Amino acid sequence: MSKVLHSADLFSRLVKVTPYCLLALLTIPVLGGLMGVMLPAFGWAPALNKTNMSLAGFNVLWDTPGLSQMIGLSIRTGLISTLIAFALMIIMLAAFFNSVWLKRIEYVLSPILVIPHAAAAIAVSFLIAPSGLFTRLFSPWLTGWQLAPEGSLPYDAFGWSIIIGLVLKELPFLLLIALGILAQPELGKKLRMQHQIAINLGYYPMVAFFKVVLPNLYPLLRLPIFAVLAYASASVEMPLILGPNTPPTLAVAIMHWFNDVDLTLRIKASAGALLQLAITVGLLLIWLLLEKISAMIFSQSLINGRRHYAHQLVRAFTYIVTCVILVFIAAALIGLVLWSVAGYWRFPDTLPSNLVLLHFENAFTHIHTPLFNTLVVGVVSSGFATILVLLCLEAEQITAKPLAKWALLIIYLPLLVPSIAFLFGIVWLQQLLNSQHAFFNVIFVHLLFVLPYVFLSIADSYRRLDPRLARVAASLGSSPWKVFIQVKLPQLFAPILIAMALGLAISFGQYLSTQLAGGGRIATITTEAVTLANGASRRTSAVYAILQMGLPLLGFILAWGLPRYVFNNKQA
Amino acid sequence: MQPSLQIKNCQLYRQNELLLSLNEQVKGGEILTIMGPSGSGKSSLLNWLTGALPPGFNATGEVWLNDTNISSLPSHLRHVAVLYQDPLLFSHLSVGGNISFAMPKMDKKQRQQQIDEALTHVGLKGMAKRHPDTLSGGQQARVALLRLLLSKPKAILLDEPFSKLDQQLRIETRQLVFSQIRKYQLPAIMVTHDESDAIATNGKIINLNVQSDINVR
Numbered sequence: 001m002s003k004v005l006h007s008a009d010l011f012s013r014l015v016k017v018t019p020y021c022l023l024a025l026l027t028i029p030v031l032g033g034l035m036g037v038m039l040p041a042f043g044w045a046p047a048l049n050k051t052n053m054s055l056a057g058f059n060v061l062w063d064t065p066g067l068s069q070m071i072g073l074s075i076r077t078g079l080i081s082t083l084i085a086f087a088l089m090i091i092m093l094a095a096f097f098n099s100v101w102l103k104r105i106e107y108v109l110s111p112i113l114v115i116p117h118a119a120a121a122i123a124v125s126f127l128i129a130p131s132g133l134f135t136r137l138f139s140p141w142l143t144g145w146q147l148a149p150e151g152s153l154p155y156d157a158f159g160w161s162i163i164i165g166l167v168l169k170e171l172p173f174l175l176l177i178a179l180g181i182l183a184q185p186e187l188g189k190k191l192r193m194q195h196q197i198a199i200n201l202g203y204y205p206m207v208a209f210f211k212v213v214l215p216n217l218y219p220l221l222r223l224p225i226f227a228v229l230a231y232a233s234a235s236v237e238m239p240l241i242l243g244p245n246t247p248p249t250l251a252v253a254i255m256h257w258f259n260d261v262d263l264t265l266r267i268k269a270s271a272g273a274l275l276q277l278a279i280t281v282g283l284l285l286i287w288l289l290l291e292k293i294s295a296m297i298f299s300q301s302l303i304n305g306r307r308h309y310a311h312q313l314v315r316a317f318t319y320i321v322t323c324v325i326l327v328f329i330a331a332a333l334i335g336l337v338l339w340s341v342a343g344y345w346r347f348p349d350t351l352p353s354n355l356v357l358l359h360f361e362n363a364f365t366h367i368h369t370p371l372f373n374t375l376v377v378g379v380v381s382s383g384f385a386t387i388l389v390l391l392c393l394e395a396e397q398i399t400a401k402p403l404a405k406w407a408l409l410i411i412y413l414p415l416l417v418p419s420i421a422f423l424f425g426i427v428w429l430q431q432l433l434n435s436q437h438a439f440f441n442v443i444f445v446h447l448l449f450v451l452p453y454v455f456l457s458i459a460d461s462y463r464r465l466d467p468r469l470a471r472v473a474a475s476l477g478s479s480p481w482k483v484f485i486q487v488k489l490p491q492l493f494a495p496i497l498i499a500m501a502l503g504l505a506i507s508f509g510q511y512l513s514t515q516l517a518g519g520g521r522i523a524t525i526t527t528e529a530v531t532l533a534n535g536a537s538r539r540t541s542a543v544y545a546i547l548q549m550g551l552p553l554l555g556f557i558l559a560w561g562l563p564r565y566v567f568n569n570k571q572a
Numbered sequence: 573m574q575p576s577l578q579i580k581n582c583q584l585y586r587q588n589e590l591l592l593s594l595n596e597q598v599k600g601g602e603i604l605t606i607m608g609p610s611g612s613g614k615s616s617l618l619n620w621l622t623g624a625l626p627p628g629f630n631a632t633g634e635v636w637l638n639d640t641n642i643s644s645l646p647s648h649l650r651h652v653a654v655l656y657q658d659p660l661l662f663s664h665l666s667v668g669g670n671i672s673f674a675m676p677k678m679d680k681k682q683r684q685q686q687i688d689e690a691l692t693h694v695g696l697k698g699m700a701k702r703h704p705d706t707l708s709g710g711q712q713a714r715v716a717l718l719r720l721l722l723s724k725p726k727a728i729l730l731d732e733p734f735s736k737l738d739q740q741l742r743i744e745t746r747q748l749v750f751s752q753i754r755k756y757q758l759p760a761i762m763v764t765h766d767e768s769d770a771i772a773t774n775g776k777i778i779n780l781n782v783q784s785d786i787n788v789r
Contacts, residue, residue, distance in 0.1 A: 193660050304680075
């Protein structure tokens, strides 16, 4: 009897294999992609009739004019933006820890998380441009400007515009990750109690946060911070829209070399991709070093008994900065909407003189194909990712073995390795395998970026599901498959939808991966928006940016509303 | 002046429903015990005394500590320390670090000496460098007590402090805690489920069991 049951349980056996599939799906393309970049970098490119290993690619790379400026720009923008976003997140957490305001700030910032980088960059560029909403608000009454001034923002050579854009995107990400960690029932409760103990011992609340909560919170934030730093040092969307052109960041330059009609430039590009990888690894090491140094400096002050620092000053500063950020985001969004419906808009006027829907109507006549592509790629990749992740988590419960620590690192792998460094290798591999299906290639590559987010989004709720539910169902004679489909999934309906919506948002926002894997043949809303941002009119560009924001938002509204709708119907 | 913790005309409400009213004075070295089932408001009373009443609760009345009205002071300025049922030692600090964290700012050498003496006194000699997780439950409870005492509090609140210890350990730890409270002449209020804890205090016992809607005195 038991033998029959055992062999019949195909589901359990199938499920047990999925974690390996997931890990393979994440590691093989990334490592294979890196390999596919490494070989041409050292001169091995059969397609170009080059099979002699040499350092010629690197020699060409070193001779590139402005290379050191590119590297400098990449390092500056990556490190400074991550430092600022991290510092802001910490002081906001410290100032609002255990306050109702933390929840409110979370509500305001969470939608920012799903705004694609490109759309955020477009909104920021409009805001800080010489003729942007900021100068309009203060002109001419304060500045006296009747004409738009000459300004260096955006596209400034130092990279401040890129830094602003990155900080605005990374701050909500880090803050929400930290709040997610604090929402873990056991850990969160322990940290809040310890915070209270420190307060009872006479520590000012903000000081208590720094001395008690942060040292325990930080180790859990390290991996997400690394993902942010890796992204910031090697992304192309933000620098493409906000950064200088002469020269651009290294990642942008590499992309241009790869896309150049002159195929020999690919060798140089591959060498550049390796350089980019080295820079990103170097930045992560620098961050680790900074970590060690600050731990050394502050380890004594943790226990020196000092309960009072300039916390009032820090708190006032935090309040002001929080307000500034919120106003900045609001202004950027309002500005974007205004541009999308602006008719005639003379410079110092704060508002357009007339509003038209013309730009939307124009866009809609061209949008069918990109919209279709965006949706198909998004739905397929996030749907597949969700199924795979759910099976993985089920495997974890069936075998009663939690995923190892290194497995988490692998799940983060596509976020930690700069995509510019491995994507070209993947494309090359896909060509090698003669995979001509652009659609399939794009979906496959999107999957790499969607999987980690879907996993991180859903894992906690899955693990927290009361195990007694499954046991009760099993004791009533339900097979593991039935328990999975009829008990667990309905219980997790809401978090599953949220995870899918997040997956959709990530897929919608992909620029570089879509462009490369699709060989430029698969146009999505995001690729169109980025193309339009460099050149086309602000109004069209604004329309595309809004569409870019609207799609993921729509996904989240569905994910939020559907469970309520279904639930209400069941009640009726 | 004798140290004392005084609760003047306290009325504690949950969503406008009266949970308890209290008018008490605890002198230094005395332990007032408050007993009652969960939901009777005894933990909220402690939260009110430390100045951390959660949302949904409100209270009237005043807390006086050594002839100062501390009712409107924020938690961190009250000098009222709490011993919880979990030791809640900081896992990012060593045993000595945990105690040092609580002590007032002072010379490093002096601090170290006081920590070593205190540890020796409770039978934990030479354990300052250990990580709290390597200690047994009873040892952790003692470190938590030292952390609290060396912060030089003016009053102590005990929130079911021994409920997670087994019988033997419970009696030992209880004796240690109570003797320290008497030695430092600190006013203390203890909340507990356990009859034997209450009897061991040799002090006044208030039972919230019977009628929570009128003055329990």
